[in-house]
Amino acid sequence: MNVKANEIKELGKAVDELIEFSNRININITELDRHFNEEEYRQQMEKIRDKVIRIWKEEGILKEINLLTDMLLLDKHDNCQAGVNTFVLSPAGKIYTCCAEYSSNEDGFIGDIKEGIIKEYGARLHKIENSNLCRNCDAYQCKNCVYINRKNTKEYNVSPSFQCRKSHIERAVALDLKDKLKDCEVISSKNGLDIKEKYFLDPIVEFLKSNNEFKGYYKYKR
Numbered sequence: 001m002n003v004k005a006n007e008i009k010e011l012g013k014a015v016d017e018l019i020e021f022s023n024r025i026n027i028n029i030t031e032l033d034r035h036f037n038e039e040e041y042r043q044q045m046e047k048i049r050d051k052v053i054r055i056w057k058e059e060g061i062l063k064e065i066n067l068l069t070d071m072l073l074l075d076k077h078d079n080c081q082a083g084v085n086t087f088v089l090s091p092a093g094k095i096y097t098c099c100a101e102y103s104s105n106e107d108g109f110i111g112d113i114k115e116g117i118i119k120e121y122g123a124r125l126h127k128i129e130n131s132n133l134c135r136n137c138d139a140y141q142c143k144n145c146v147y148i149n150r151k152n153t154k155e156y157n158v159s160p161s162f163q164c165r166k167s168h169i170e171r172a173v174a175l176d177l178k179d180k181l182k183d184c185e186v187i188s189s190k191n192g193l194d195i196k197e198k199y200f201l202d203p204i205v206e207f208l209k210s211n212n213e214f215k216g217y218y219k220y221k222r
Contacts, residue, residue: 005031009040012047015065019051024064032148034162038169038201045173053180062186067141071174072187074140082146083126089113097121100147122156131157133164137203141174142167161202168201 001018003011008029018025048065055063062069070078080086083097094109095117096102102109111117126146128134134144134157144159144167152160175197181187200206 001025002028002030005029005033005036008037008044011041011044012051015048016051019055019063019065022063023061024066026066029166032145032163032166033152034160036162036166038165041166042169042173045170049173049177049180052177056181056184062181062184067170068174068177070141071139071171072178072181077128077134077140077142077144079128079134079142079144080146083121083123087117097126098147100145104147125156127157131159133157133159133203133207136206137164139164139167139171139203141170161204164203165201168198168203172197172201 001014003014011027015025015027045068049068052063052065052068055061064070080098082101086098088096088099088102090096090102090106090109093113094102094106095111095113096109110119110121124130128144131144134142142163145163146156148163149159150156152163178187
């Protein structure tokens, strides 16, 4: 389910209507930028959390919402994998690292269907383990969109603050969801995941404890 960032006030209502007909909903917030309404988003995530809890208590069914329940089921990052394990093939037979790259710049292809990948595109920087921020973060449900990174910080592996903060809002609500679903076998089987409450929304706060200088990053708030 694709939802524009400026339409998130309808997110809870949309999930309410769809969740009755599905056991899982994948939510994709599009057109994310620094004007993202964090408070509205938190309220919508809490509404969805309450719906998941209500269905579990009444029907004994865990309805999965990727932005909330995946956090409780993953033990490593589940980012978009663009330029690492996933690529996009255009109708013209050109290869791109992701669909956003293709949509924004058709000349930005890295190869084609005949010759394969033939252009250097920073493959190493697309890997999560080469991101100083992400490898120390446990918001595993975060997609860490490489296109958003490059567009806003000019770096493949440096996420803008608003993307991190969005993911940590999801993390915080998921932590509360975990507490409310202690008797859910699917969740309890993952008890090895040590998800703790944090005092910040942006992981740059932790990073700066040991690194006093940084570049190419949005101004941030805790």
